[in-house]
Amino acid sequence: MGKVVERKKLTWFQELYLPQVVQGLGMTFKQMFKKEITLQYPEERQQFYDDYRGAPGLVKDQEGREKCVSCQLCEYICPPKAIVIKPGEIGGPDNVAETEVNENVEKAPKEFFIDMLRCIYCGYCEEVCPEEAIFMTSMYELNGQTRAELVHDKDRLYEIGGTRVDTIQKWKGK
Amino acid sequence: MSFSEEPLLYIGVNLAKIIIVTHVVLVVCAYAVLAERKVSAWMQDRVGPNRVGYFGLLQPIADALKFFFKEDIVPGHVNKALFVLAPAIALMPSLIVLAVIPIAPPVVVMGHTVPMVIADLDIGILFLFAISSLAVYGVVLAGWASNSKYPLLGGVRASAQMISYELMLGLSVVGIFMATGTLRLMDIVNLQVDGVWNCFYHPIAFIIFVIAAFAETNRLPFDLPEAETELVAGYHTEYGSMKFAMFFIGEYAAMFGFSALVAVLFLGGWDIPFMSSETFASLGNWGAVVGFISFMTKVLAFMFLYIWVRWTIPRFRYDQLMNLGWKVLLPIALVNVIITGLFNLPKGS
Numbered sequence: 001m002g003k004v005v006e007r008k009k010l011t012w013f014q015e016l017y018l019p020q021v022v023q024g025l026g027m028t029f030k031q032m033f034k035k036e037i038t039l040q041y042p043e044e045r046q047q048f049y050d051d052y053r054g055a056p057g058l059v060k061d062q063e064g065r066e067k068c069v070s071c072q073l074c075e076y077i078c079p080p081k082a083i084v085i086k087p088g089e090i091g092g093p094d095n096v097a098e099t100e101v102n103e104n105v106e107k108a109p110k111e112f113f114i115d116m117l118r119c120i121y122c123g124y125c126e127e128v129c130p131e132e133a134i135f136m137t138s139m140y141e142l143n144g145q146t147r148a149e150l151v152h153d154k155d156r157l158y159e160i161g162g163t164r165v166d167t168i169q170k171w172k173g174k
Numbered sequence: 175m176s177f178s179e180e181p182l183l184y185i186g187v188n189l190a191k192i193i194i195v196t197h198v199v200l201v202v203c204a205y206a207v208l209a210e211r212k213v214s215a216w217m218q219d220r221v222g223p224n225r226v227g228y229f230g231l232l233q234p235i236a237d238a239l240k241f242f243f244k245e246d247i248v249p250g251h252v253n254k255a256l257f258v259l260a261p262a263i264a265l266m267p268s269l270i271v272l273a274v275i276p277i278a279p280p281v282v283v284m285g286h287t288v289p290m291v292i293a294d295l296d297i298g299i300l301f302l303f304a305i306s307s308l309a310v311y312g313v314v315l316a317g318w319a320s321n322s323k324y325p326l327l328g329g330v331r332a333s334a335q336m337i338s339y340e341l342m343l344g345l346s347v348v349g350i351f352m353a354t355g356t357l358r359l360m361d362i363v364n365l366q367v368d369g370v371w372n373c374f375y376h377p378i379a380f381i382i383f384v385i386a387a388f389a390e391t392n393r394l395p396f397d398l399p400e401a402e403t404e405l406v407a408g409y410h411t412e413y414g415s416m417k418f419a420m421f422f423i424g425e426y427a428a429m430f431g432f433s434a435l436v437a438v439l440f441l442g443g444w445d446i447p448f449m450s451s452e453t454f455a456s457l458g459n460w461g462a463v464v465g466f467i468s469f470m471t472k473v474l475a476f477m478f479l480y481i482w483v484r485w486t487i488p489r490f491r492y493d494q495l496m497n498l499g500w501k502v503l504l505p506i507a508l509v510n511v512i513i514t515g516l517f518n519l520p521k522g523s
Binding site for chain 1: 213215216217218219220221224381482483485486487
């Protein structure tokens with residue numbers, strides 16, 4: 001048995017209906033002069049917090065070196081399997097490093113793909129990364145003419161991530 | 175001035191009046207659509223159209239172009255003749271009724287006094303009600319000809335609603351004619367210019383007339399024929415491009431017509447408080463300009479009320495609509511007629 005809720009009896013003033021209509025009209029009239037809350041999208045954009053989870057991107061450190069050491073933890077943890085990494089070696093005949101060789105680092109990604117049609121923006125890759133090389137950026141406008149365009153390769157990922165300046169300088173003095 | 179005395183001048187002046195009135199009305203209709211969108215946006219903390227031209231002022235032109243260049247689709251399952259006829263019937267009465275509405279004090283052209291109404295009929299108000307009721311045929315025929323369920327439901331609702339509220343509309347103004355003793359809209363305005371506005375003499379009739387006008391023009395809170403939340407788009411579900419635009423213009427033209435009628439019947443037409451007909455006459459043709467501006471101000475203010483109410487009050491349920499019409503407004507209108515009659519007894523006898 002459901003609970004029966006008695007409808008409130010209206011007072012005679014409320015039953016007149018017209019005063020209530022006038023009250024409502026006053027309400028909407030006041031609303032007309034309030035500041036609008038919409039943004040003029042292409043010109044104005046929403047400001048995001050730092051932990052907004054947009055498209056993931058790879059970052060370089062202060063000296064422009066790639067931070068990723070292609071440990072493949074992100075590839076492993078990625079729930080929808082959007083990440084594919086082909087590891088490469090630094091130094092030697094198959095050198096993949098773009099900048100000068102750092103002897104402390106042995107590996108760098110030869111190829112790095114994130115399929116944005118699969119990505120669910122969970123942020124696990126950022127969380128799991130031991131080198132802090134992958135971050136969720138505030139970029140949210142993803143579109144392309146073909147499916148291939150939405151599979152971000154290494155160049156595109158560095159373009160999205162850019163250079164991250166923070167206080168940790170892992171290889172300084174080493 | 176009559177046709178027999180100066181045929182060419184007569185035709186010229188009347189053509190000029192027709193062209194001016196039609197164009198003013200159609201431009202006002204186009205911008206009423208923009209106003210509707212702007213006002214609704216403001217009331218909902220939005221911005222509204224602002225891309226086409228400064229402040230979105232060219233939006234009506236963009237809309238019109240869009241309607242003109244859209245493909246004119248006639249669905250295969252419709253009754254073609256009626257389907258094409260219906261939008262025209264919906265639009266034309268709204269424009270025809272403007273013929274009897276006086277818009278300004280008389281103008282003097284080449285020594286002739288020209289009344290600023292296209293057709294100064296002695297039975298102006300009867301003509302107006304007779305023609306404006308025809309608009310319901312447009313809606314009903316559209317519903318019938320579309321040969322699909324939502325338009326038909328819209329059409330059925332429209333016929334019931336408009337026939338019911340036509341009654342209150344007519345009854346509410348009976349009091350005015352009893353008090354003024356004329357059916358000519360020009361005379362009614364002149365009496366108000368030198369006297370008191372009818373909305374103070376007949377406040378109850380005023381309120382009933384306004385409510386019935388909302389129902390007659392199918393505007394919220396009485397837009398049951400359209401009822402987009404229940405009937406897709408009601409009677410014009412199957413329509414597109416210019417035919418839909420004609421329904422749309424028809425709705426706004428009807429809004430304009432009824433706003434003008436309220437201004438003429440209850441708000442003194444072109445009158446400005448504390449100005450008599452002599453003051454207007456002493457200004458010469460400028461008096462007509464001032465009068466026209468005053469008249470348009472009242473009409474536009476009333477059209478704003480239409481828009482304002484639309485974005486405030488939710489739609490009535492069908493039975494509530496009928497209850498309000500037959501059990502509330504009709505008795506009040508009848509009692510109002512009797513009371514007005516009692517007040518005017520000494521005058522008549």
